[in-house]
Amino acid sequence: MSSAWLPCLHDHSKRHNKMKQPKKRRDGRHGTIKPIAIAIIVALAIAAIYIYISGGTSSCNERAWNASVQEYPAYVIFGPGCRIYLSNFGTGSVSVLYPSNGLVKSAVTAGLGPDGMALSPNSSYLYIANYGSNSIAILSTSKDTVIGTITGIRTPVGIAVSKNGSYIYATDNQGNSVYAISVASREVIANISVGPDPSGIAVSKNGSYIYVAENDQNAITEISAENYAITNSAPAGIGPVNIILSPGGRRIYISDNMGNTVSVLNSTSLSTLRTISVGPAPVGLALSQTGSDLYVSSHVNGTVSIISTSNYTVSKTIRVGSLPVGIAVSPDGKYIYAADYGSSEITSTLIATGNSRGT
Numbered sequence: 001m002s003s004a005w006l007p008c009l010h011d012h013s014k015r016h017n018k019m020k021q022p023k024k025r026r027d028g029r030h031g032t033i034k035p036i037a038i039a040i041i042v043a044l045a046i047a048a049i050y051i052y053i054s055g056g057t058s059s060c061n062e063r064a065w066n067a068s069v070q071e072y073p074a075y076v077i078f079g080p081g082c083r084i085y086l087s088n089f090g091t092g093s094v095s096v097l098y099p100s101n102g103l104v105k106s107a108v109t110a111g112l113g114p115d116g117m118a119l120s121p122n123s124s125y126l127y128i129a130n131y132g133s134n135s136i137a138i139l140s141t142s143k144d145t146v147i148g149t150i151t152g153i154r155t156p157v158g159i160a161v162s163k164n165g166s167y168i169y170a171t172d173n174q175g176n177s178v179y180a181i182s183v184a185s186r187e188v189i190a191n192i193s194v195g196p197d198p199s200g201i202a203v204s205k206n207g208s209y210i211y212v213a214e215n216d217q218n219a220i221t222e223i224s225a226e227n228y229a230i231t232n233s234a235p236a237g238i239g240p241v242n243i244i245l246s247p248g249g250r251r252i253y254i255s256d257n258m259g260n261t262v263s264v265l266n267s268t269s270l271s272t273l274r275t276i277s278v279g280p281a282p283v284g285l286a287l288s289q290t291g292s293d294l295y296v297s298s299h300v301n302g303t304v305s306i307i308s309t310s311n312y313t314v315s316k317t318i319r320v321g322s323l324p325v326g327i328a329v330s331p332d333g334k335y336i337y338a339a340d341y342g343s344s345e346i347t348s349t350l351i352a353t354g355n356s357r358g359t
Contacts, residue, residue, distance in 0.1 A: 060082040060099050060100060060330070060331070060332075061082075061099070061100040062099045062100065062330045062332065062334060062335045062348065063099075063100055063101060063102075063335075063348065064335065064348050064349060064350045064355050064356050065101060065102035065347070065348045065356070066102070066345055066346075066347050066348075066356055067097060067102030067103070067104065067345060067346050067347075067348075068344060068345055069086055069088060069095045069097075069104065069344055069345060069346055070088035070090065070091040070093055070095060070107060070344065071088060071089075071090030071091045071344050072088060072089040072090030072091075072341055072344065073086050073087065073088050073089070073095070073325070073326075073339035073340065073341060073344060073345070073346055074087045074088070074089040074114070074115050074116075074325050074326055074339055074341065075087045075114075075115060075116055075117050075284075075325070075326035075339060076326045076327060076328045076337050076338070076339045076346060077117050077118075077119065077126070077326075077328055078099070078328045078329070078330060078331065078337070079119060079123060079126065079141055080119075080123040080124075080141050081141070082098065082099060082100070083096055083097065083098065083099075083105065083141070083144075084096070084097040084098070084099055084328070084337055084346070085117060085126055085139075086326075086339055086346055087110070087114040087115060087116075087117055087128060087326075087339075088107075088114065088344075089113050089114060089115055089131075089341075090344075092109060092110060092111055092112050092113065092114060092130075092132070092133075093107045093108060093109055093110055093114070094107070094108045094110045094114060094117075094126075094128060094137075094139065095107050095108075095346075096108065096144050097346065099330060099335070099337075099348065102346070102348060105144065106144055108139060108144060108145060108146060109146065110128045110130060110137040110139070110146060111128070111130030111132065111133040111135050111137050111149070112130055112131070112132025112133035113130055113131035113132030113133065114128045114129065114130050114131070114137070115129050115130075115131050115156075115157045115158075116128075116129040116156070116157055116158045116159040116170075116200075116201075117129070117159065118159045118160050118161050118168075119141075119161070120161055120165045120183075121161065121163065121164070121165045122165065123141060124140070124141060124142065125138055125139065125140060125141065126138075126139040126141055127139075127159055127161065127168055128159075129156035129157055129158065129159040129170055130156065131155050131156060131157055131173065134151065134153055134154045134155060134156070135149050135150060135151050135153065135156075136149065136150040136153065136156060136159065136168065136170060136181070137149050137150075138150070138186075148186065150168070150181055150186045150187075152187065152188050153170060153172065153179050153181075153188060154172055154174065154175050155172055155173045155174040155175060156170040156171065156172060156173070156179070157170075157171055157173045157198075157199055158170065158171040158198070158199050158200045158201035158212075158213070158242075159171075159201065160201045160202055160203050160210070161203070162203060162207055162225065163203060163206070163207035164207065165183065166182070166183055166184065167180055167181060167182060167183060167189075167225075168180075168181040168183060169181070169201055169203065169210050170201070171194075171198040171199055171200070171201050171212060172191075172198065173197060173198060173199060176193060176194060176195065176196050176197070176198060177191050177192055177193050177194060177198070178191075178192045178194055178198060178201065178210065178212055178223060179191055179192075180192070180228055190228040192223055192228050192230070194212050194214060194221050194223075194230070195214035195216070195217030195219055195221060195233075196214065196215075196216035196217055197214060197215035197216035197217070198212050198213065198214050198215070198221075199213050199214075199215050199240075199241045199242065200212070200213040200240070200241055200242035200243040200254070200255075201213070201243065202243040202244060202245055202252070203225070204225075204245070204249055204267060205245060205248065205249020205250075205267075206249065207225060208224070208225055208226065209222050209223065209224060209225060209231065210222070210223040210224075210225055211223075211243050211245075211252060211267075212243075213236065213240040213241055213242060213243050213254055214236075214240065215239055215240060215241055215257070218235060218236065218237065218238055218239065218240065219233055219234060219235055219236055219240070220233065220234055220235075220236040220240065220243070220252070220254060220265065220270060221233045222270060232269075232270050233270070234265070234269075234270035234271065234272070235272065236254050236256070236263050236265065236272070237254060237256030237259045237261055237262075237263040237275065238256050238257075238258040238259030238261075239256055239257040239258025239259060240254045240255065240256050240257070240263070241254075241255050241256075241257045241283060242254065242255045242283060242284065242285050243285070244285040244286070244287060244294075245267065246287070246291045246309065247287070247289075247290070247291040248291070249267055250266070250267055250268075251264055251265065251266070251267060251273070251309070252264070252265040252266075252267050252270075253265075253285055253287075253294055255282040255283055255284070255285050255296060256275075256282065257281055257282060257283060257299075258281075259275075260277060260278060260279070260280050260281065260282065261275050261276060261277055261278060261282070262275070262276045262278055262282060262285075262294070262296055262307065263275055263276075264276065264312060274312045276307055276312050276313070276314070277314075278296045278298060278305040278307070278314065279296075279298025279300070279301050279303050279305055279317065280298055280299075280300040280301055281298060281299040281300040282296045282297065282298055282299070282305075283297050283298075283299045283324070283325050283326075284296070284297035284324065284325055284326045284327040284338070284339075285297075285327070286327045286328050286329045286336070287329070288329055288333045289329075289331065289333060290333075291309060292308065292309055292310065293306055293307065293308060293309065293315075293333075294306070294307040294309055295307075295327055295329060295336055297320070297324040297325060297326070297327045297338060298324070299323055299324060299325060299341070300323075302319055302320060302321050302322045302323065302324060302340075302342075303317050303318060303319050303320065303324075304317070304318050304320050304324065304327060304336060304338065304349075305317050306318070306351070316351075318336075318349060318351065318354035319349075319354060319356075320336065320338040320340070320347050320349050320356060321338055321340030321342070321343060321345060321347050321356075322340055322342035322343050323340060323341045323342030323343070324338040324339065324340055324341070324347075325338075325339045325340075325341045326338075326339040327339070330348075333351070334350060334351060334352065335348050335349060335350055335351065336348075336349050336351055337349075
């Protein structure tokens, strides 16, 4: 899912047998280290690795806050190692922040007009669609530096990654097409023509299909990830901009920017199951980890609507800023992060209370 609206992401047994048994270690007071102490150390090491890879839920120490960032923040994503990544469309950078206090760790130069972003499946890389410089920047999340740039494309906004991490898919907003790009060679391997003003893009749960929101066509297009042929197309509200799939992949949620609604589609048939009224000019989409709650930012009135996916009704509306665009939910499901395009801020809001200025 992208906030792509602005121009309108062996066998070890032999080795084990050959290892020498470690010598017993003693210290002055306690003698031999107990096996339980070793087990604790190993458990802590495993936990640390998990927290880095997944972003963790208990160690990130999320809080509510407002933080000033660079001009025109567009898209936000919760990355590994308890870090938040925010594309700043106006200044060509990506801000890296800590969820505990909103402090900016660094601002990484990405390219002109960075918009949509997507993580690789293992979260080692962040791909950034640079609308203004006709490129995709590759950021290493272990170093928080750009390690490469993909060129040979134009006006990318929405971006997604294949399930195996081998391919990047990006919408060409002005060229009315979708690029398929090899991660290994960093070259375009296919350019698929679609309807006018393609923006948001997503990949099916099984990786077999690519879904594209066509803003001016009021439609969604399905593309085969095997041969890049268009396999289906269907109506999708008025002015669809962003796409997100349910965790199980059976439902497609689309923000209809001009219709002030969210469309719910069957991912197999692309038939519309429900149309849900939300705040004006919906843009960003995010889901809770279980998929029970869908979050939708309303760009005009500074709010996020929370939709219960069990009955498709708005259960709550919270204020998150002046002109929110991209949004993301913390791993523990307690906080929502919103890129405030109007005030050049990012807010961390406690969902339960709607508080973004304190704990």
